[in-house]
Amino acid sequence: GSTMRQPQAGIDDRSRVTVVGRGLAGPGLWALRYEPGRGWRPPARVGPDGATVDAPELAVTRDGRAAIVGLAKRQGRPRTLVWAASGPSGAWSPPREVPGAVGPRYPAVAIPDGGAPVAAWLEERAGLQGVRVAALGGAAGEPLDAEPSGSRPVLSPLLVPDGGGAMVAWARWDGAPAGRRASIWALRFAGGAEMSLERVAAASFPPVPAPPGTTVLYGPPPFTIVAGGPAPALLWVQRAGTSSRPASQAWISARGADGGWDATPLPTPDGRVAGLPLAVGGPPGRTAAVWSEGPPGGASDAIVVAERRG
Secondary structure, eight states, rough: TTTTHHHHHHHHTTEEEEEEEEEEEESSEEEEEETTEEEEEEEESSTTTOOEEEEEEEETTTTTTTTEEEEEEEEOOOOOEEEEEEETTTOOOOOOOOOOSSSEEEEEOOOTTTTOOOEEEEETTTTTEEEEEESSSOOSSEEEEEOOOOSOOOOEEEEETTEEEEEEEEEESSGGGGGOOEEEEEEEETTTEEEEEEEEEEEEEEOOOOTOOOOOOOOOOOOOEEETTBBBEEEEEEEEEEEEOOOOOEEEEETTSSSSOOOOEOOOOHHHHHHHHEEEEEEETTTEEEEEEEESSSSEEEEEEEEEEE
């Protein structure tokens, strides 16, 4: 483990642990599996030969299935999006490229109930950014444009299982970034096709202070978001207020039985601000959220847990 970089880990309902990381048994991406009573299996290569793999992401289901995605890089060639999967036995398929992925960045992966893995990624093409999602495996079709490529910077996507499909979420600017209006969107993806596209929340941010004549280069909207399941939920922190003192607020949103989203601010005591969202998830009607808090302008000094019912 001392040579492992960019580790990812997951555990199933039988306490079997899957670990993926770079450099475990030489160059490339490798996977390890721990089974109670049997110990660790030898590492298995899950990245393509002759390539480094950056930004690996791992998903593990309750019954022990697993999938990874990552960015494969070979000298003199554009990066590609690769994936591999294993069944409950822990045997991995050979790594394969995701067809149609051009300029991929920030990949994510999820495994729907009883279905093939799904990947989402931020795509950069000719200086434009968009979000794409695709089913993986023999029945995979062309990637779907969740957020068509445009000139507005987009936040990298998050992906979680959603019953027999998956939900991909991202944030985008609404109009020119200088207008400081942004929104969070979610798309349900099942059977290789879009099922629904919904706006989760919208926000306005304070203007960027800059001397006259200064050129401001805008990045993605200033949300910090995590997602979780099994009932899809989002937890995020966003800047609040227009004063010079830093202020931020944590928000949570889970899709209700009617399919709609209801964004709710989470309580923050006076004189405190939200730091990082850490985790969110739970069954329908009962969502737990974990985030950090601290004094304005200072480091976070507490971890807060809240539960939302109904």
